[in-house]
Amino acid sequence: MRIVEESYLGHRQGSVVARRHGISRALLTQWRRAWHKGLLDGGRPVFTPVEIGPDLRDRQREAPAMQGEDAHARIEITLANGRRLAVSADIEAVALTRLVQVLERA
Known part of the structure; x- marks a missing residue:
């Protein structure tokens, strides 16, 4: 969340922020899209219950x-x-x- 928020500060900061944090611009773009869709909430990890059956x-x-x-x-x-x-x-x-x-x- 912090990296996404930082990428919106100033003009054309996405590439600079990605480089500063050692991530690709494409990954930052994915995070930004997820943020716009409300999928990044900055909360704790969510675990999904799974049942494993016989092979x-x-x-x-x-x-x-x-x-x-x-x-x-x-x-x-x-x-x-x-x-x-x-x-x-x-x-x-x-x-x-x-x-x-x-x-x-x-």
Whole structure:
């Protein structure tokens, strides 16, 4: 918060402030956008409860095709920015990681 506030002092201070604090101008720009959207509150870190279930890869090796209720199993994730993501329980980790990254930046 302090760095973002400092970047708004004076004329064209963003690059100078980023350099002074050893961060990229692009990162400062992301922080400034988040600040404008009200996503930077300067508060304490927020932790989200997570439940870890059995490794789905083990289950897929045992039964290649999910059947019954498992065929429609879904995972719902609430991101820090408030967006919610619901995906099939058999989504690949790489694809899920990409989705989360895109939604966090949006």
